[in-house]
Amino acid sequence: MFAQPDLEARLKAEARRLGFVACGIARADAVPEAGRRLHDWIAEGAHGSMDWMAARAEQRAAPTALWPEARSAILLGLSYAPATDPRALEGEAGIGRISVYAQGQDYHDVVKRGLKALARWLVAEAGGDLKLFVDTAPVMEKPLAQAAGIGWQGKHTNLLSRDHGNWLFLGAILTTLDLAPDRPGEDHCGSCDACQRACPTEAFPAPYRLDARRCISYLTIEHKGPIPEEFRDAIGNRIYGCDDCLAACPWNKFADAAEANLAFHGRAELAAPELADLLALDDAGFRQVFAGSPIKRIGRDRMVRNALIAAGNSGLAALIPPVTVLVSDADTVVAEAAAWALDKLSASRRKPEDAGTDQ
Known part of the structure; x- marks a missing residue:
């Protein structure tokens, strides 16, 4: 189904009105290389005990594998840029450090509310069928977001934006509409390796590659068994996730905490428990x-x-x-x-x- 003229511009304006700080469009089949990288990563065992990654790898490999009728992918970003350095509590022995993204409301709920509102607008304006995704479904939002021009996947494998640093929650809308795609994002990491050097457990075997089995976010959130003793000292006082590679990124100097969605402002009891x-x-x-x-x-x-x-x-x-x-x-x-x-x-x-x- 072909979209009407200027729909893309009006779509982005509506997304901004709803609080999204970034919106881009890509073809649903724009990232075939992402599926290949996923299969290689799983074959290496770098996904650790996240068996759900392997179980739905074929669907996760491409949006069109999940939904063959999809023609376009709309990628949205909500800012959760913190007002202070997430590493500030590193030396506070009696305090537990919680990753910035988890100190406010559940981002799944907040992003999905915004996606539903934008989806209703799109259907009313142009029709078509669509599906919404926020992290829990087998859709690789980060490579799609790069294809849609929102930013690029940095050396820490997270999405980076010249405007918002790496403090973005991503959501995706797949649609049967044929929308004009945006230019893909370009890599601006250059020779910087700040995120690699910041990792307490050396979880990056190479730039743009993450071994989840060594990642503190994986160990404290996804991993269900005993945490391997070799990583316990390095965990320090982190009790849920880790922001070190994100906080080290120089592009964060352009992130504006005032643009962060109010729902993600940290609750007092979670800021320094x-x-x-x-x-x-x-x-x-x-x-x-x-x-x-x-x-x-x-x-x-x-x-x-x-x-x-x-x-x-x-x-x-x-x-x-x-x-x-x-x-x-x-x-x-x-x-x-x-x-x-x-x-x-x-x-x-x-x-x-x-x-x-x-x-």
């Missing part, structure tokens, strides 16, 4: 604290596991009692992490008032 409070969480308490947050999907056990790793790294003797309680936790992964943390805290014997001075 006390480890002692997290260690005391039961299932009901976890659900209450993280209601409406993307963090809720990992459940109490993984969050407490992560908090125990941070507690072990803290050197705070005051955390020994709550850690000791968790050594006998019903969840074996939590109990193992507690035993590790207790051994490390007992060995350090650091006084609470001294903690954090040499982190």
Whole structure:
């Protein structure tokens, strides 16, 4: 189905009115190389225990494999640019660090609301069939966003924009309409390797390649079992995700925190949570604290596991009692992490008032 003249310009204006800071259009079949890279990445085992990546790899390889009738892909970006450096709490021993993207409302819900509103407008204006996607479906938004001209995939594999840095949530609308595509985004990383050098666990075997098995975001969010001991010290006080490679990018100097969607402004209780409070969480308490947050999907056990790793790294003797309680936790992964943390805290014997001075 062919679109009417000037539809693309009006579409982008409507997207901006709805709060999207970026909107671009690509052909649905614009990124065949992305599917090949995906298959190679999975073959290397770099996806770790994310079996869902391999299970739907054929559909994920291309939008037209998922929906053969799709002709165009509309890519949208919502800003979540932080007002302060996400690394500022690195030396705060008793505090847990939560990735910027997860400190506000669940981005799945916020982006989808915007996509639905834009989809209603598009159908009313031009008809056609369409499907909406926000991260949870087998659609590779980042290469599509580059094809649509929103930005480019940087050396840390995340999408980069000259206007918004790497602080963008992405959503996609596939449609049967034939829309005029935008020029693809060009790579502007140059010789910079700041993101590669910033990674605490050396998760980038090469520029533009990520080994998820070494990534703190994967280890604290997607990985369900015990966190490998080789990475525990490097995790520091990170309890959900990691922003280090993102925060290191020089392009962020152009990101404007004032453009960030209000829904993503950090909740006070998630900006700098006390480890002692997290260690005391039961299932009901976890659900209450993280209601409406993307963090809720990992459940109490993984969050407490992560908090125990941070507690072990803290050197705070005051955390020994709550850690000791968790050594006998019903969840074996939590109990193992507690035993590790207790051994490390007992060995350090650091006084609470001294903690954090040499982190």
